[in-house]
Amino acid sequence: MQLVRQNEKSGGKMHRSGVVVLAALLAAAVASGCAAETGGGGTGAPGAPAKPTAGRSGDASPQAGPARAPDTYAETVRKKQAARAVAAKKWGLAKVPLAAPEPPKVKPSITTRKGFEVRNDEGLPPVFTTVPTKERIVFLTMDDGAEKDPELLRMMTELDIPYSAFVSDYVINDDYGYFKKMQRRGVTISNHTLNHRYLPGLSRAEQKREICGQQEKILKHYGKRPTLFRPPYGNYNRDTLVVAKSCGITAVPLWSSEAFPDRMEWREWDQDLHPGDIVLTHFRGKEDWKGSMPDMVRRVMKTITDKGYAVAKLEDYV
Known part of the structure; x- marks a missing residue:
């Protein structure tokens, strides 16, 4: 976002559409980083908790646990x-x-x-x-x-x-x-x-x-x-x-x-x-x-x- 403001003040030749694309990319990167920090990997709605990955608590289809050891x-x-x-x-x-x-x-x-x-x-x-x-x-x-x-x-x-x-x-x-x-x-x-x-x-x-x-x-x-x-x-x-x-x-x-x-x-x-x-x-x-x-x-x-x-x-x- 700082880069966008500097370009606008300097009267650079960046086209408005380029500004929009760059802003979208930066927003996506921020969103991705937040998802990684919360452990999310799904595609939930904006502001909603990320959908858990397979095998994590709360998943609708948990993976099987470790095999039971044979009886002694x-x-x-x-x-x-x-x-x-x-x-x-x-x-x-x-x-x-x-x-x-x-x-x-x-x-x-x-x-x-x-x-x-x-x-x-x-x-x-x-x-x-x-x-x-x-x-x-x-x-x-x-x-x-x-x-x-x-x-x-x-x-x-x-x-x-x-x-x-x-x-x-x-x-x-x-x-x-x-x-x-x-x-x-x-x-x-x-x-x-x-x-x-x-x-x-x-x-x-x-x-x-x-x-x-x-x-x-x-x-x-x-x-x-x-x-x-x-x-x-x-x-x-x-x-x-x-x-x-x-x-x-x-x-x-x-x-x-x-x-x-x-x-x-x-x-x-x-x-x-x-x-x-x-x-x-x-x-x-x-x-x-x-x-x-x-x-x-x-x-x-x-x-x-x-x-x-x-x-x-x-x-x-x-």
Whole structure:
């Protein structure tokens, strides 16, 4: 504005239209500076507050805030335990199952249990009944596959109790789909031979058919060859381990106790649970024992929980 007055006084030759244009430019610059100072960026009416920019307070369409951080393991466990308490009441458990600790980042080194060795077993899959750990956890495993109780699937899913399935083809081949549903719920399908025969009584070739043949069946129906194998009745010889290794088996978990709907049977001298113990049960129903599979789960979980243990997933440790 000072420039305009000086030109007018000096009688300069600036055309009136030029004066008007320059004044308009100066006014626009002043208005722009004021808008910047107030944080405005909109085109509101003269004298009115500037329209806020996107994302600022008062904007009609605020941007989303920062993404919520993932739950910590402790928070995840808390939420699972709350849901598990509801499920425990629904399924008639005496107590709410305890929560397992976070799985180890590095799996423990497992060796064959003393007294379970075979001749020249170096390099063969280890045979064991307990996983080396100091945590108060045990592992629940189910064998064969004769009983296909849909209540078991619902119960274990709602309780969020991990377990492992060691299946034999001769009893699951009438309903592969049942175990596919189980697999979708996070259960690992492992090898228990084609026909559940007494392996030490077979030739190496016959054992290969039983073990490696089941590897191929599981691959076909469940998409992956197992790495865990349990010999029927817990009986094996060196040929068993040699053959198992040849078709992808890396470990042979047996068991330290067995669960039934009406009792527990113990294989250890003190008849008790220990950190890392493997618990065996079977896919059986009322035709074979005194109760259903849910009855068995109620019994085994009462024993495990009363003794201060949680159930962890075997495959997280082996």
